[in-house]
Amino acid sequence: VIAQAEPTGRRLAIDPKWVGAGALFLALASFWVALPPVTARSILWPIVFGAVSIAGGIWVARAGALRVGIISIVAGVLGIALGIVATRSSVSHLHDVFTWSTLFASMFVFATPLTFAAIGGMFSERSGVVNIGLEGMMLMGCFWGIYGADKTGSWELGVLIGMVSGGLLALVHAFFAIQLRADQIVGGTAVNFLAVGITGYFFVQLYHGENIPSGVGQIPNVNLHIGDVYFFGRAFGDLNLMIWLAFLLVPLSYVVMFKTPIGLRIRACGEHPRAADTVGIHVYGIRYAAVVLSGMLAAAGGAYLSIGFVGTFNENMTAGRGFIALAALIFGGWRPFGAFAAALLFGFSQALAFKMQVYSDSLPGIDVLINALPYALTLIAVAGVIGRSIPPAAVGRPYVKQ
Amino acid sequence: VTEAPTGPPLGVPPDPEDVPTFAARFAIQQRLGGVAAPIFTAVFAFLMGGLVVLSTGHDPFKTYKAIWEGAGMNWLYQFPWWHNTDTLAALALQQTLLLTTTLILTGLAVAFAFRCGMFNIGGQGQYMVGLIMANWVGVSFAGMMHGSHVLLTVLVATLAGAAWGGIAGFLKATVGAHEVIVTIMLNWIAYWIGSYVFSQGGPLQDPATPANPISADIAEGAHLPVFWGDPVLQGLHIGFFIAISMLVVFWVTLNRTTLGYEVRAVGYNPDAAAYAGISVKKNFFLAMAISGAFAGLAGGLDMTGYLYHYGTLDVQSSTIGFLGIAVALLGRNTAVGVGISALLFGALLNGTSTRGLDPNVFKPELAGHLTEMIQGLVVLFVGADVLILYLWSLRRRKFKLPRIGGEGV
Numbered sequence A: 001v002i003a004q005a006e007p008t009g010r011r012l013a014i015d016p017k018w019v020g021a022g023a024l025f026l027a028l029a030s031f032w033v034a035l036p037p038v039t040a041r042s043i044l045w046p047i048v049f050g051a052v053s054i055a056g057g058i059w060v061a062r063a064g065a066l067r068v069g070i071i072s073i074v075a076g077v078l079g080i081a082l083g084i085v086a087t088r089s090s091v092s093h094l095h096d097v098f099t100w101s102t103l104f105a106s107m108f109v110f111a112t113p114l115t116f117a118a119i120g121g122m123f124s125e126r127s128g129v130v131n132i133g134l135e136g137m138m139l140m141g142c143f144w145g146i147y148g149a150d151k152t153g154s155w156e157l158g159v160l161i162g163m164v165s166g167g168l169l170a171l172v173h174a175f176f177a178i179q180l181r182a183d184q185i186v187g188g189t190a191v192n193f194l195a196v197g198i199t200g201y202f203f204v205q206l207y208h209g210e211n212i213p214s215g216v217g218q219i220p221n222v223n224l225h226i227g228d229v230y231f232f233g234r235a236f237g238d239l240n241l242m243i244w245l246a247f248l249l250v251p252l253s254y255v256v257m258f259k260t261p262i263g264l265r266i267r268a269c270g271e272h273p274r275a276a277d278t279v280g281i282h283v284y285g286i287r288y289a290a291v292v293l294s295g296m297l298a299a300a301g302g303a304y305l306s307i308g309f310v311g312t313f314n315e316n317m318t319a320g321r322g323f324i325a326l327a328a329l330i331f332g333g334w335r336p337f338g339a340f341a342a343a344l345l346f347g348f349s350q351a352l353a354f355k356m357q358v359y360s361d362s363l364p365g366i367d368v369l370i371n372a373l374p375y376a377l378t379l380i381a382v383a384g385v386i387g388r389s390i391p392p393a394a395v396g397r398p399y400v401k402q
Numbered sequence B: 001v002t003e004a005p006t007g008p009p010l011g012v013p014p015d016p017e018d019v020p021t022f023a024a025r026f027a028i029q030q031r032l033g034g035v036a037a038p039i040f041t042a043v044f045a046f047l048m049g050g051l052v053v054l055s056t057g058h059d060p061f062k063t064y065k066a067i068w069e070g071a072g073m074n075w076l077y078q079f080p081w082w083h084n085t086d087t088l089a090a091l092a093l094q095q096t097l098l099l100t101t102t103l104i105l106t107g108l109a110v111a112f113a114f115r116c117g118m119f120n121i122g123g124q125g126q127y128m129v130g131l132i133m134a135n136w137v138g139v140s141f142a143g144m145m146h147g148s149h150v151l152l153t154v155l156v157a158t159l160a161g162a163a164w165g166g167i168a169g170f171l172k173a174t175v176g177a178h179e180v181i182v183t184i185m186l187n188w189i190a191y192w193i194g195s196y197v198f199s200q201g202g203p204l205q206d207p208a209t210p211a212n213p214i215s216a217d218i219a220e221g222a223h224l225p226v227f228w229g230d231p232v233l234q235g236l237h238i239g240f241f242i243a244i245s246m247l248v249v250f251w252v253t254l255n256r257t258t259l260g261y262e263v264r265a266v267g268y269n270p271d272a273a274a275y276a277g278i279s280v281k282k283n284f285f286l287a288m289a290i291s292g293a294f295a296g297l298a299g300g301l302d303m304t305g306y307l308y309h310y311g312t313l314d315v316q317s318s319t320i321g322f323l324g325i326a327v328a329l330l331g332r333n334t335a336v337g338v339g340i341s342a343l344l345f346g347a348l349l350n351g352t353s354t355r356g357l358d359p360n361v362f363k364p365e366l367a368g369h370l371t372e373m374i375q376g377l378v379v380l381f382v383g384a385d386v387l388i389l390y391l392w393s394l395r396r397r398k399f400k401l402p403r404i405g406g407e408g409v
Helices: A016-032 A044-062 A066-087 A091-097 A100-126 A134-152 A155-179 A184-207 A232-236 A241-259 A261-271 A273-278 A283-310 A321-331 A336-359 A366-385 B022-033 B036-055 B060-070 B073-077 B088-115 B123-139 B146-174 B179-198 B239-256 B258-268 B270-275 B280-307 B312-317 B320-330 B335-351 B364-383 B385-396
Strands: A221-223 A238-240 B226-228
Touching: A016 A044, A016 A066, A044 A066, A066 A366, A066 B146, A100 A134, A100 A232, A100 A238, A100 A241, A100 A261, A100 A283, A100 A321, A100 A336, A134 A155, A134 A184, A134 A283, A134 A321, A155 A184, A155 A283, A184 B320, A184 B364, A221 A241, A238 A241, A238 A283, A241 A261, A241 A283, A241 A336, A261 A273, A261 A283, A273 A283, A283 A321, A321 A336, A321 A366, A321 B179, A336 A366, A366 B179, B036 B060, B036 B320, B036 B335, B036 B364, B060 B073, B060 B088, B060 B335, B060 B364, B073 B088, B088 B123, B088 B146, B088 B239, B088 B258, B088 B280, B088 B320, B088 B335, B123 B146, B123 B179, B123 B280, B123 B320, B146 B179, B146 B280, B179 B312, B239 B258, B239 B280, B239 B335, B258 B270, B258 B280, B270 B280, B280 B320, B320 B335, B320 B364, B335 B364
Parallel strands: none
Antiparallel strands: A221 A238
């Protein structure tokens, strides 16, 4: 028996955050009901769930938790839109797209370049240098990786050449950011433009802007011979070698960053370079190494993109993945496992967009529009988390030796 | 006191070495370097571009001369000019000035946000949203009076750009999301929205030719008057003067209004501005919205001035909004500077286009990427103001290097 005379409703003492979480859950449900195995065919269900989540979001926003409220509202709108699209696709198409095991395998494919770049970005940012140029370094890895694989005939050398090219571009960024104390965000943007120009120029010069001849050495898949095992067989049974390397890179970078003296030094340079300098750490050296390492890792992700996944090179083929990786890094709180989890999330949205683009038969043109989904989700994630995850204290600030 | 969302993150003690923002850096640099620094930057970038041309087995002098002529710059010495208004050079120069019009506005879109301490790399998306909306309004409402239809089209495009930029400003002001990542994501969203609306079955695709992913032409009544050249051959429209007048608007707004004063104050030091009672959040939002309005206006003028229709492939190959970054930075985020560097990049862009450049001298496909490289080098060197300040201080031997830096992303 709740007294309706209570004007503010404060006696209920509901934490808006919990309502927000519920609203978010409902937003998810509004899309989920339209998918296998539930496969609701009426547009009523997504709309009902989504509307309740939007209403909840409005209540939460008015109750004081503005951020949670806005996220719930946006998620509700997105849930309704995706739910309606799904109810208007045929059931067989939905089963094609939402075979969860293959969708998971696809998620790993899309998450791998993001993971490499995000872990790379972690080293750079933990040492105190913002790396907006991840995108460009990844693009260098894409082109020079496939060039190397084409000319040498081996994918190992291709990946290596790609990584060197990314490292070189990172060295340019490092020189301007560390030595010349240039603004790191402007410098990183410049590095991105340079990479677009360089890869485009040499693509035309060396390949006349046409397709790189097929038969370039591809990074092989690892067949685990578990094809019959339920779910795991299709999700993990035949993944690319680079995907497994990405899985390995995450714990490895965690150990290096948080359990070794080297990691301690990197973090010291990013938190308080003067203190690090005082105890004899070579701040410039550490920062150079970290930025170059970040470029090499981002380029490894790029090389996977061109010779592990797509099998060819297109101008500007990274399509914002470096920035999504940067968002994953922020979303993951500058930590390897957090960044990996965020990369999986963004990878999943890319996989979903990719599959729906191929299989969608609902609304005309929606297969094109669905490509915006990963970027929209990244935007929401970044807007939702920033201010809560705390970056390294000295990130973005050049260090001046005294 | 309003809490400023920039600066060191919460929980970090104030740093005695705390550093001025972009705007403050550029002010320092402007006082010291004057016009010498940007000229040095540009010359150096072209020099490096020439080296790339040379190292890949082409003649840089011939290439740059062909680019100069492709941009129609040789019209300047076709004296008397009034007898040569329809030569090839004149046609090329019209193209250059069309691109200059766009670049002035996309440059201002970057420059205005910069003066508020923000880096707007979303000019491309804001421009694209403007183009899309202009196409929609221009194709619809075909019965409207000539003057009012153009006005409405351009106005809607401007507002659309302002809204798109305003999202980034709003998110920065409310939740502190960094504008660089937000605007990049918005660029890609605009890219796919643009690809969608003009694609087969998309809402703006021309139903008369269902196989082509291209929009219908906007109504005659939504065309801007062309004052030099043939409207059919993309002559120069009066949007050129609108862009020039926007340079004046930019200068007046920044230097002669309360809004501009507050924007610059926030740009120099958000904490000090907040302490003085200026709402930092409001100014972040307003500065991004105004920036977006400039880029949206560019889209509106392009649609009503010479494009008239647009297609999915055009959306996917357009990069003129990104070039605005180099324009603004090379122009030191000032009105005059943006005007001059927009002319420079407009000429470079047109001179290296398939339409402008003589393919016997240098392949336009290569040259297009040369533009991208020069653009990157310009941004790189402009960012390295310390290098220039250092060289300057060697001459003066009295200037102490300023402490500088950016903010965390």
